[in-house]
Amino acid sequence: MNALALLGRYFAASMRSQMQYPASAIMLTLGQLGSTAIEIVSIWALFDRFGAVKGWAFGEVMFFYALIGISFSFADFLTRGFDVFGSDFVRTGAFDRLLLRPRSAALQLVGHDFRISRFGRFFQASIILAIATGMLGFVWTPQAVLLALWTIAGGIAFFSALFVLQAVMAFWTVESLEAVNALTYGGVYAGQFPLSLYARWFRTFLIFIVPLACVAYFPVLAILGRSDPLGAPDWFLPLAPAAGFLFLALAFLAWRFGVSKYTSTGS
């Protein structure tokens, strides 16, 4: 059975085990929807007071927010195993069990768990996207739809990479994982605002080190048909999400290094 078909089996098994507690799954989903809904209210409060911020309208910021939210919810859905890797696999020794099976450890971690509740954020972000579309009078041309899907794909790769890197950290320490959590959840928050609002050093960080801007700010400009006020060339904007995949590839290189470290030290 090939890897993709096996993931399908894992997925089915994960759904079945969550359906052992259907009420809990529904409540958790609604909880995610509710808690993320509060974020958008805080952004709205900001814009309600100041109107536009540095030339960005509330509707446009909602666009950033929604696409980031959709990307993050999928990444969070797919990489749960990496998210809990330090606490549930390294600390408990359960990682040995994965290494005792004739499949790549990464594949088994993806298959470890698919949390239904992550769709709470997805629904919330989708509703925001619909509202933003209405507020801006935005017309979804086929080109814009394709570009949005490409942006989301790059975003999923980007956030998945962060979760993989968080798991890699666990090979060295299971005590300081909060540091990477600041990157994942902080990344969601930072990505909600246009890059031009940030200080120069932070912009550089978000483009070249942790390329969040490449899966949010730049491609969303292209979708909205705006030029970059910071001067990035127009041709670059729709290509930027590729950086998410590059980042993911680098994360998996680090992962392989971490696994080989684990098998040589056993901890």
Add this chain to the structure above:
Amino acid sequence: MPQILVQDLAKTYRVAERDPGMFGAVRGLVRRRWRTVEALKDVSFSLERGELLGFIGPNGAGKSTTIKILSGILRPDGGRVEIEGLVPYADRIKHVARIGVVFGQRTQLWWDLPVIDGFDLLRDIYRVDPQRYRTTRDELVAMLRLEKLLDQPVRQLSLGQRMRAEIAAALLHEPSILFLDEPTIGLDAPSKLAVREFVKKLNQERGVTVLLTTHDMHDIEALAQRVIVIGHGRVLADSPFEALRANVLAERRLFVDFAGAAPVLDLPGVEVRNRDGRALELAFNPQITSAPALIAAITARHAVEDIHVEQPAIEEVIARFYDLHGANEA
């Protein structure tokens, strides 16, 4: 060519010493103090197909390090391992498809899934042919009496039920080698017996090679033809258990209940171990004094109500062995 060949295995760990508290954790990230632990110094042995080996030693002796290396999840610093022509840690994926591993204290099944669903998932993970899988599964289910458990979620099973399911799970891909790491730990008596009986059958009827680590010496007594004792990272003994007993603690015990008060005995080569009213416990070396001769000598002079001979319990033999080799300080 033996099925499992282990030569001069060595493994040293560097263990980070951490200072307690928040500050210690932060400083530990920047600069760590290391302590080296020589888990394995020089371990060599080989196993032929179909053997059943008991692998024992005190905690920290190097048992689990050896098992981890043999199962491909840990790389040794020195030495060589070859199992069915493969180097486990160099060819992990190929190697683990051929072995089965049961950890007594860790589950490999899915907590919230019915047993049967976990089995099906393992079929897909191990790429077992569906036809073949059905046959193997049904055999294992019958042998381990799992029929009634198949539809229950794993979390609802008792420890003994779960261990039977774990063993079946480790064998669905028909491995030729089975590693059992403390398979009877925490089990009640009937479950222990069931596990031992099954492992024996698997070894004798299917010819599966079994490597068993345990602290329960009754497992060894019931199962292992051959015992390797490991301590301080070395092989301290590698022999049939009876040979180990003869070397270490050959003495027998004679328990006598006298009709009157226990007399003072003065027999050559016989030591009084315990005196309690009318009962005596004597220790003797069967190579010097035979049991019938000793019994005859006592019953000729004294009125005796009951008498029986015992061998020292296996725990005692092993404890004595550890003492002799200073293995307990590990």
